[in-house]
Amino acid sequence: MVVSHVQPDGDAISSTSVIGWMLDQLGKTKTLINEGESPSRLNYLRGFDQIVNYRKDKPGQTYTHVIAVDCADFRRIGEVSALFAQDAKILNIDHHPTNDGFGAVNVIRPDAAATVEILFDLIDLSGLNIDVECATAVYTGLLTDTGGFRYSNTSPKVMDVASRMLSYGAPGHQLADHLLEKMTMAKLKLLQRCLARLTFTDDQQIGWLYVGKDDMKEVGAVPDDLEGIVNYALNIDGVEVGILFKETEDGGVKASLRSAGKANVAAIAQALGGGGHVRAAGCRMQGTLTEAMQELVEAVRKALNE
Numbered sequence: 451m452v453v454s455h456v457q458p459d460g461d462a463i464s465s466t467s468v469i470g471w472m473l474d475q476l477g478k479t480k481t482l483i484n485e486g487e488s489p490s491r492l493n494y495l496r497g498f499d500q501i502v503n504y505r506k507d508k509p510g511q512t513y514t515h516v517i518a519v520d521c522a523d524f525r526r527i528g529e530v531s532a533l534f535a536q537d538a539k540i541l542n543i544d545h546h547p548t549n550d551g552f553g554a555v556n557v558i559r560p561d562a563a564a565t566v567e568i569l570f571d572l573i574d575l576s577g578l579n580i581d582v583e584c585a586t587a588v589y590t591g592l593l594t595d596t597g598g599f600r601y602s603n604t605s606p607k608v609m610d611v612a613s614r615m616l617s618y619g620a621p622g623h624q625l626a627d628h629l630l631e632k633m634t635m636a637k638l639k640l641l642q643r644c645l646a647r648l649t650f651t652d653d654q655q656i657g658w659l660y661v662g663k664d665d666m667k668e669v670g671a672v673p674d675d676l677e678g679i680v681n682y683a684l685n686i687d688g689v690e691v692g693i694l695f696k697e698t699e700d701g702g703v704k705a706s707l708r709s710a711g712k713a714n715v716a717a718i719a720q721a722l723g724g725g726g727h728v729r730a731a732g733c734r735m736q737g738t739l740t741e742a743m744q745e746l747v748e749a750v751r752k753a754l755n756e
Contacts, residue, residue, distance in 0.1 A: 460594025548725030566591030657683035
């Protein structure tokens with residue numbers, strides 16, 4: 451079984467696609483799965499239609515061999531972990547520095563920009579011949595997790611791998627247009643609401659927006675429509691940390707943090723039970739939206755003043 455993290459992003463689904471491709475090349479049978487729905491904008495990826503939505507279609511078996519990709523910790527696997535056999539062996543492949551090494555075998559590379567970068571290295575070592583479908587998936591994961599090759603994790607290695615994927619036929623400009631430029635009408639309406647609520651601390655070093663419980667339903671948005679909205683807070687001159695708060699159906703709050711570099715948001719999120727990267731992290735919090743905003747903004751303020 452191959453599983454990625456809950457509310458999967460571009461790297462998670464691309465990694466699932468690449469692992470599926472590798473297993474097919476090796477003549478293995480597999481089940482690709484995620485706790486919920488996969489982002490429809492990634493439906494061009496090889497094997498996308500094979501990814502089982504656990505909440506809608508639970509497999510009637512357990513699995514003794516599990517490959518977890520892009521999961522920063524065991525909790526990020528979500529409800530799918532109910533399918534793990536008691537003696538399950540987990541291969542944990544990830545690039546988050548906060549990964550807690552929950553696998554029997556752990557391939558954790560915090561220096562990698564995306565999990566697909568690690569998978570590319572495994573393909574390279576295996577001697578498998580990359581085709582256009584595999585190249586497109588690897589390129590997608592790199593493109594999305596580097597913010598279109600703009601974030602600080604865009605290393606020479608990333609550009610080298612991306613170049614090789616283009617040489618194998620990955621449609622770079624089409625992927626950039628589709629994943630970075632286009633947005634749904636629902637996302638536009640959600641963005642309008644968020645920008646109207648954009649708030650800053652007095653020194654304007656911290657900016658935050660929020661999505662209320664009913665906002666998603668009222669504009670017809672899906673979780674993938676939240677992608678990138680936090681950057682509208684971060685990208686303002688002088689802002690060191692941007693935060694997006696989202697009320698969850700269970701009465702909690704999910705927070706996404708982005709840093710310009712002065713604050714380690716992975717450490718802040720980890721202290722609250724979350725994790726991620728130095729410049730991009732997230733956590734789930736209990737309490738009301740107001741309480742969560744006060745607690746996290748104060749935690750970020752303290753981190754910036756240390």
